[in-house]
Every structure is written in structure tokens, then in C-alpha cells.
Amino acid sequence: MDVKHLKLSRKQGVPIYLQLYRRYREAITSGKLRPGDRVPSVRSLASELGLARGTVEMAYQILVSEGYFMARGAAGTVVSPRLGTLPEPGDAKAPAPPAHASPHPPAMGIEAQPFQLGLPALDAFPRKTWARLAGRKLRTLGTAAMTYPDPAGYEPLRRAIATYLGISRGIACSHRQVFVTAGYRGALELVRRTLLQTGDQGWYEDPGYILARQFLERAGLRLEAVPVDEEGLNVRLGQQRAAHARFVVVTPTHQSPMGMALSLPRRLELLDWASRRRSWIVEDDYDSEFRYHGRPLPALKSLDRDGRVLYTGTFSKVLFPGLRLAYLVVPAPQVEKFEEMANHLPGPGSILPQAMVADFMEQGHFARHLRKMRTLYAARRGYLVDALIQTMGERLHVQPQAGGIHVLAHLNARQSDKALVAAATAKGLALHALSDWRLRKSPQGGLLMGFANFATAEEALAPVRRLKTALAQS
């Protein structure tokens, strides 16, 4: 492909690295570039296009991390030979592409416990700004805000979310496709009621997010465990085990809890399966904003040409879970069905918090807060990892992660993670055993630990020492 055809423009308002990334992605998915084709080196492309090397590097990094490109060191960079046959453009339909009781219910309505999962840094939330927005909103909201709210969510917030997703997650959607919900489970409930029936079968990542799994099982859906490996959900095994499943719930950007991204070949395989079977993909994009290396990966939804992906995001990690606000993006042809069902459900609740989040996003506080949190979490993760290495030595192996707000540490000895967590819980520690997040048994035990609320190295060290005592006792 002649690089002159890349057609980059500074006038589009889209960062150049993102344009470059998209052009290459289009060239690959449209077949202009084939698996194994060589692409120019960062240096020669930067000089040919008159760009900074860092700009080209950033685009290449995303393409490599998503599996489009493969870096071969001195041999240069090529389009990944593992991509196999890709769907032609506009040809998405062609051959193209039992309830488990939670042993550790989340601590609710009390102060954060050491290692508690799923909590952002509560001490770093900009409360002054929040209070100012609340005061102004209370004074200015008109009488329309005192009538019955739109069950699909407060319109300015739906618009702010649509804009944010377009810029940050590569998702092109209108605000009508966005439904504000009461947490992630509110989104799942809306999907279940609108598109699924009791007894429907779905794939669930193994291991996978325990609370959503329990919610779906209690709602009468049948979940088939589909293992995850280093490329994320094993789509081929899913097809072997339950080819006719009606839905799949997946965490493509940062698998919960293992942390890997779903590779591009698997993304395409999953979309292809869903298109052929007319099945639904629920994309849970719960913490994509927090990555320590490179940019957040674009959402699976950004590749969804056939309208099979129901995209969900939450404000629990980026703001705080007490808000109980999440969102669902539905394919355009499904909007009316969802609107109709939303009319019969409780919806996301009061307008005031929704209006405050809309202002928070529109006035730039959201983007600032995320930038600040990325740096903060990288430091806080370091506090916990250092404390674990220093205190536990060989007993634990911390899994490297590109992002997120929890750490996964594997147990080295033949130690039961459940026994260890039981002993640690008795000491007031709120970590989870990896085994409890699995649907099928596996010998590999591990510990899941939140770190967002360790403000200093000392704050991380004290509970890790308690954990060491629990390890000796379990």
C-alpha cells in the first residue's frame, strides 16, 4: 500500500496517531493489506509523512497490542500473519467473519476495606468541584426536571456519553442509542428483558466477574463456562461447547479478572459467530480508562458492523460506585425495542446525579480526573506490588497487567486460595480467591486485590503483613 493513500488531515479534529491507526485498520480489514505484508518502519513512515516519530509509534503500538501488526524486531513490522482470512468490507454476514453463592459478598455501605475490589481512589475524588456542580444544578434545574424523568436517562448525559465514547472508545453512536442504567446490573437487566428469555443459554468467561454471573444465573439464564487464555475468551471452545448460545458476556479490553485483552483474531471470530447465529455480544467495558502503558484499546463495539454488540460502561470506577450510574449502547435498529422496555422498568433514578455527571463531563472535569487517576493508580499499584514482593517473596507471583485497579497474584506453593482468603477475611482483609470466580475447577489458585485506596507505601505494607500471617495460618 502506498503510504500517500493514508490521507491524514490536521483539520479533522481527530489526533493524527488515531487517524493513522484507523487508516491501517481499514486497510487490513478491507484486504488492501494482507496478513504477512510488511509495513514501513516507524522512522521511514514518520519521515515520509512529515510526522513526529512518537506519533507513528503510538499508532503502531495500538496496532500491535490489538493484534493487527506483529513486531519482528530487526526483521521489521508486518501485518499479523495470524489474522487469517478477514471479512470483506460490508460483508459481515459472509462466512466472514446453577447459581453459585458468593462466599464473599461485597462490603456495602461501610468504609473501604483493605484490598477491596472494584473501588476507585475515594480520597482522590474532586469533592469540591462536585459540591459546586451540585449547588449550581440545584439552583438552575427547571420545573421540567421535577416531572417524571425519561426512563432511558437524562438527555444531556446521554449526549455527553455518546460524545465521550466517540472520542475515547472509537464508538460512533447517537445519544438515542445510549441508555443510562442503575449500575451494570441495570444494563444487564435491560438487555435480558428486551432480547432474552428465561432459560436462554449464554457463554460466560471462565474465570469471570462473579457478581454479574450470579445476577444472570438468578435471572434464569443458563451460563456455559468458556475458558480464557492469553488471548482472552476462547471463541473456538465456546462454539464447541455451545454453538447455539443466544448471548455471550465478555470483557475484551481488560479481561475480568485475568487482565489480558481479547486479541484481534478472537474479536473477529466472536463477531463472526454472533453475526451468523444472530446471537448477542454483551461487551463489559468496566475499566478501560485505566491503562498504564499506551492508550486504552478501542472497544469491540467499534468493529461491530452487523449490530450484534451491546456495549456497557460504568461510572463506578471512573467516578464512584455510590452513584449507581452505568450505561448501555444498543445497536441502532434495536433502539425502539429498548425504549419500549425501558418504559416498564425502574430506570436510572433521580435526574440530579445524572445532570451533575453530564456537567462534570461537558466542563472537562471528567477528562482531567481520568488523567490524574491514571498516574495515581500507576503509583498505588506500585505500592502494593512492592509490598507483596518485599513481604511474600517467592510465595506469590504477581501477574503483569497493562491496566485496571486490581492486582492478580498467583500462589506458588500448592496452597488453597480459598483457605488463605478465609484466614485473611478473619483478619479484616477483603481480597478474593481466584477459584471463587471460576465456573469450572482449576488447580491454579490466585488472589485478587484492590489497590486504589492505598495512598502510601506504608498503607499497602501493613495489610500485606497481615496477609503473610494469614498465609502462615491457613
Ligand SMILES: Cc1ncc(COP(=O)(O)O)c(C=O)c1O
Ligand atoms: C467486571 C466488572 N464489570 C462491571 C462492573 C460495574 O458494576 P457496577 O456498574 O454495578 O458498579 C464491575 C465493578 O466492579 C466489574 O468489576
